Amino acid sequence: MKWFWYASPQTFFPLAGTIARVCWVIAALLALAGLYIGLFVAPTDAQQGEAYRIIFIHVPAAWMSMFLYVVMAFWAALGLAFNTRLSSMMASAIAPTGALFTFIALWTGSLWGRPTWGTYWAWDARLTSELILLFLYLGFMALQAAIDDPRRADRAGALLAIVGVVNVPIIYYSVQWWNTLHQGASVSLKSSPKMASIMLTGMLIMVFAFWAYAIAAAMVRVRCVIREREA
């Protein structure tokens, strides 16, 4: 494979367009299927009633919000280490999508919390760390926006992302550390999932839909960045 062929922004530009088109279609189809299963097929939860159906948006968004930060830091670090322009562009292209998913996770979580916990917001460990994650994304974007020279913006953002990525494991393990209000994880690799398999199917389909959306959005944005910088 000619991996390094596509490391150049000029040659990557058309490929990004193709990937974006394919991923838009995949995202739309999977989201339709996942939402259909989630809203119509999956049974009502015995304890939480209909309110639980928000997990079909909430859980994938929360997963993606954390995962995208790691991906962003990975590309940023690659750009810092090997001076590859495209890697840094990928990092800046992923950041807004990650921030969006973080916001969606917080928003849907508070909508779910109102009927279930009786409150929109609780100072629970996971909520708080998700909020901090949003601040980390916003800080990354604000730092890049404040620097006019794109090379310096890339490198400064990369360093910040690497420092911030230390925070992502803290988010993940915060549940065990400060065991509070948030319910324990329902899905883990070690034990069999504690939810009905049809719910799990719907949720996993939504996860893949969000994946496809994230890739498509990042590709569209990286095309904009390439146009801006390389024109």
Place this chain on the structure above:
Amino acid sequence: MLDALRGVLARDLLLALRQKSDVAVALLFFVIVASLFPLGIGAEPNLLRAIAPGVIWVAALLSSLLSLGRLFAADHADGTLEQILLGASPLGVVAAAKTLAHWLISGFPIALIAPLLALQYDLDASLYGVLALSLLLGTPVLSLIGAIGAALTLGLRGGGVLLALLVLPLYVPVLIMGAGAVEMAGAGMGGQGQLLLLGAMLVVSAVFAPWAIAAALRISSE
């Protein structure tokens, strides 16, 4: 290498000594912020006792943030920083020395004065030691993390506010552990766990932060 450490440390401390008002302002800020809370919340002793660790820690954190902007700004403005970058002494060591000086000027006095504020908040006298110790362990971490942000935002427009946005989220674990240590000790469970975690954060950040600061300084002054 130790010469560079000693030299930069002595120079920064001397500079701070010649401009005592800068040091005093940050300390005064700490005291004022902590004094504002009873005025805003009300002077109910039980309430004050409950919020004291958190308020004192937040005030310490903001005061540390306030003085961070000046950490590299003067050296950047008059060209000293460029000479340091060109010089032979390892940049990580210089960064560590400058951060240590910043802590001695900003964090250390805060840790010393904090028991006085705890007195105002009617905190139990047995907790003064834990509070001071948690600040002694925690404020160097604040200086180390903050110095990365200060180096990254060097010479940017709106640098001060941007610095706060970058650094404050990263301060959160320190704040949780620092205030948590005092609260646990107050609840009679001992704050050793939190203090040990603060110590661990200090060790890890003392090892890695100087190199990150050095990298940030190189990025900012290309």
